[in-house]
Amino acid sequence: MNWTNILNFSRGPLLHVAMIIFVAGLSFRLVRVLLLGWARDRAKNKGSKLWGVIVNYLKGLFVLPFIPWVRRTFRHNELTFIAGGLFHLSLFLVLVFGTAHILVWKSLWGFGWKGLPTPILAFFSAVGIISMIVLLINRLTHPVLKMLTKFPVWINWLVVFLPMITGFIMARHLWFRYEVIFSLHLISVSLLLIWIPFGRISHFLFYFFSKTIHGAQAGKRAVTP
Amino acid sequence: MKSQKTQSAINTYLKETGGWVASQLEACTRCGICAEACHFYQALGNPEYAPIWKLEPLRRAYEQRFTVAGKLKLALGLEKKLADSDLEHWSKIVYEACTVCNKCAHVCPMGIQLGPLIHGVRAGMAAAGVVPADLAEATEKQKTVGSPLGVTDEMWRERIDWITDEWEAQIPVDKAGAESLVVFTSIELMKFPDNLAAVARILNRAGENWTVSSTGREVVNFGYFEADEELTRLFMYRVFKAAEELGVKRIIISECGHAYDAFRWSAPNMMKVPKGVEIVHISEYIHHLWKTGRIKLKEGAFDGETITFHDSCKIQRRGGIIKQPRELLRVLAPRSFKEMTPNKEQSLCCGGGGGVISIKEADANRYAVFEMKIEQLQAVQARAVCMVCSNCRLQFVDSVGHFNLPVKVHGLAELVSRALV
Numbered sequence: 001m002n003w004t005n006i007l008n009f010s011r012g013p014l015l016h017v018a019m020i021i022f023v024a025g026l027s028f029r030l031v032r033v034l035l036l037g038w039a040r041d042r043a044k045n046k047g048s049k050l051w052g053v054i055v056n057y058l059k060g061l062f063v064l065p066f067i068p069w070v071r072r073t074f075r076h077n078e079l080t081f082i083a084g085g086l087f088h089l090s091l092f093l094v095l096v097f098g099t100a101h102i103l104v105w106k107s108l109w110g111f112g113w114k115g116l117p118t119p120i121l122a123f124f125s126a127v128g129i130i131s132m133i134v135l136l137i138n139r140l141t142h143p144v145l146k147m148l149t150k151f152p153v154w155i156n157w158l159v160v161f162l163p164m165i166t167g168f169i170m171a172r173h174l175w176f177r178y179e180v181i182f183s184l185h186l187i188s189v190s191l192l193l194i195w196i197p198f199g200r201i202s203h204f205l206f207y208f209f210s211k212t213i214h215g216a217q218a219g220k221r222a223v224t225p
Numbered sequence: 226m227k228s229q230k231t232q233s234a235i236n237t238y239l240k241e242t243g244g245w246v247a248s249q250l251e252a253c254t255r256c257g258i259c260a261e262a263c264h265f266y267q268a269l270g271n272p273e274y275a276p277i278w279k280l281e282p283l284r285r286a287y288e289q290r291f292t293v294a295g296k297l298k299l300a301l302g303l304e305k306k307l308a309d310s311d312l313e314h315w316s317k318i319v320y321e322a323c324t325v326c327n328k329c330a331h332v333c334p335m336g337i338q339l340g341p342l343i344h345g346v347r348a349g350m351a352a353a354g355v356v357p358a359d360l361a362e363a364t365e366k367q368k369t370v371g372s373p374l375g376v377t378d379e380m381w382r383e384r385i386d387w388i389t390d391e392w393e394a395q396i397p398v399d400k401a402g403a404e405s406l407v408v409f410t411s412i413e414l415m416k417f418p419d420n421l422a423a424v425a426r427i428l429n430r431a432g433e434n435w436t437v438s439s440t441g442r443e444v445v446n447f448g449y450f451e452a453d454e455e456l457t458r459l460f461m462y463r464v465f466k467a468a469e470e471l472g473v474k475r476i477i478i479s480e481c482g483h484a485y486d487a488f489r490w491s492a493p494n495m496m497k498v499p500k501g502v503e504i505v506h507i508s509e510y511i512h513h514l515w516k517t518g519r520i521k522l523k524e525g526a527f528d529g530e531t532i533t534f535h536d537s538c539k540i541q542r543r544g545g546i547i548k549q550p551r552e553l554l555r556v557l558a559p560r561s562f563k564e565m566t567p568n569k570e571q572s573l574c575c576g577g578g579g580g581v582i583s584i585k586e587a588d589a590n591r592y593a594v595f596e597m598k599i600e601q602l603q604a605v606q607a608r609a610v611c612m613v614c615s616n617c618r619l620q621f622v623d624s625v626g627h628f629n630l631p632v633k634v635h636g637l638a639e640l641v642s643r644a645l646v
Binding site for chain 1: 242243244245246247248249251252253254255256257258260261266272273275277278291292293294297298303304330331333334335336337338489490491492493494541542543544545547569570
């Protein structure tokens with residue numbers, strides 16, 4: 001097999017098609033939800049909706065991942081909170097501050113920024129991968145998660161895990177020839193992009209809906225979200 | 226098998242699914258964190274009591290109709306259409322193992338409003354007529370007789386007269402030109418008449434121009450428990466109509482959580498509400514009377530044995546009346562008042578709300594939840610507990626008896642009336 005050809009295909013047409021499906025699919029889903037209509041809330045406010053929304057985002061972005069304030073809930077979901085939090089943190093750092101990824105952003109937006117030192121990136125990609133494995137084991141064993149996890153959720157896990165593991169192997173120059181592992185990384189990324197509009201990974205989009213709704217609901221009732 | 230009744234449930238789900246519902250259903254990541262927020266899951270450990278699982282019927286109806294993924298899952302046989310058996314299965318879960326207390330929403334990392342969405346699931350059940358028999362029976366009584374406890378007009382009048390005599394508390398009935406219409410629950414009327422008398426005493430002492438109505442006499446809303454939209458409206462309409470006829474400025478909701486939720490937050494979005502009539506809860510109104518100096522309280526009247534406050538889901542977590550009862554308790558028992566943990570927005574539900582207490586089959590569930598409440602009470606060595614919801618109070622009184630606990634259960638109005646100077 002000629003890996004140079006495969007690499008050219010996966011970083012050319014495949015990735016482009018995947019990106020088109022990603023953008024078009026997510027836009028479709030977003031528009032579909034928006035078009036379902038939004039009823040006006042006529043109940044008089046007791047507190048400020050805006051205050052609730054602001055507090056809720058601050059709590060969600062800064063406090064929740066580190067100091068979950070509902071103590072019992074944290075104690076009974078330590079794995080989900082810690083592994084889930086570390087996974088998102090690692091993902092963010094590697095995607096936004098990974099040297100190779102910055103080149104991708106630069107080619108897309110036309111500007112780049114400074115990356116993190118390689119040892120730090122290596123550390124966080126390892127943390128991300130380990131978190132994913134921990135989350136998988138948790139999902140396989142926790143009675144509630146077992147019940148909630150249907151077939152598509154396993155696909156979610158797989159299509160997120162594959163780019164992470166191939167990216168890690170590539171960045172550390174392990175085992176594979178460059179063209180081979182780069183192709184595998186790009187194919188898995190394409191797979192992820194194509195899948196996102198169909199599954200629940202799209203929560204990064206709908207997060208802003210539910211988070212705003214919760215803040216507004218709490219604010220309007222004058223309770224802390 | 227899908228019958229007409231499942232179809233009516235599905236139709237209800239599709240009708241109620243606007244962007245508000247859809248965007249939240251889409252936001253769920255299946256993380257399962259909400260399970261540990263649910264007192265029924267905590268107490269009984271049944272994975273099916275995880276709040277997000279309670280939304281399954283609504284989620285399936287929504288996805289299969291509106292999303293590509295849902296249609297794909299159907300086509301590939303990964304998921305089935307809703308059937309009668311599903312409704313029967315989930316009916317037990319959403320009515321008997323959920324008080325719609327919405328604590329789960331405060332725990333969800335995405336902030337999904339699980340409580341209101343579960344109310345939406347109940348709406349489909351109500352449309353399909355798959356409602357626990359006890360709940361349906363009480364609802365029917367409220368529809369035909371005017372009270373879920375079966376209190377007829379005549380019984381109501383006799384009872385009001387009896388309370389007036391027994392507690393020597395004047396209760397104006399159908400007084401035109403009154404400023405405030407106070408609407409009580411049948412629970413107070415029949416089981417906690419002292420609370421009714423207490424409210425009367427407080428309002429009389431404050432010189433309030435108030436009345437009760439013989440037509441709008443029931444504040445409890447079993448239509449709201451069932452989530453039957455039409456009945457919810459009918460039961461509120463009776464009160465609103467009375468308020469309009471009497472020309473009052475405000476409706477004071479007595480110690481009932483679901484009623485406050487329905488009147489304060491849902492009514493304006495469901496029906497025509499009388500203009501310029503404010504909806505207040507009795508606990509915030511009593512606080513207002515005290516704050517404005519219209520009533521005076523004996524400080525430390527209940528100092529002695531430790532007294533604590535139970536937060537009701539609909540009045541505190543979803544109603545925002547958090548500081549008012551506490552300020553009153555700090556006057557009534559400055560040295561003996563102790564907070565349970567968790568409290569306020571994070572409080573642990575009593576286990577009897579949302580209609581659960583009216584369903585005999587759910588007794589084991591609510592007693593199991595109450596055992597956690599007992600732990601909370603014992604942690605502060607409470608000998609008395611105060612609350613502002615008769616539904617909570619009913620659950621407390623019944624469970625305290627069931628477990629034979631040395632704890633006295635009070636309504637806030639009752640304590641305030643005893644400390645009037």
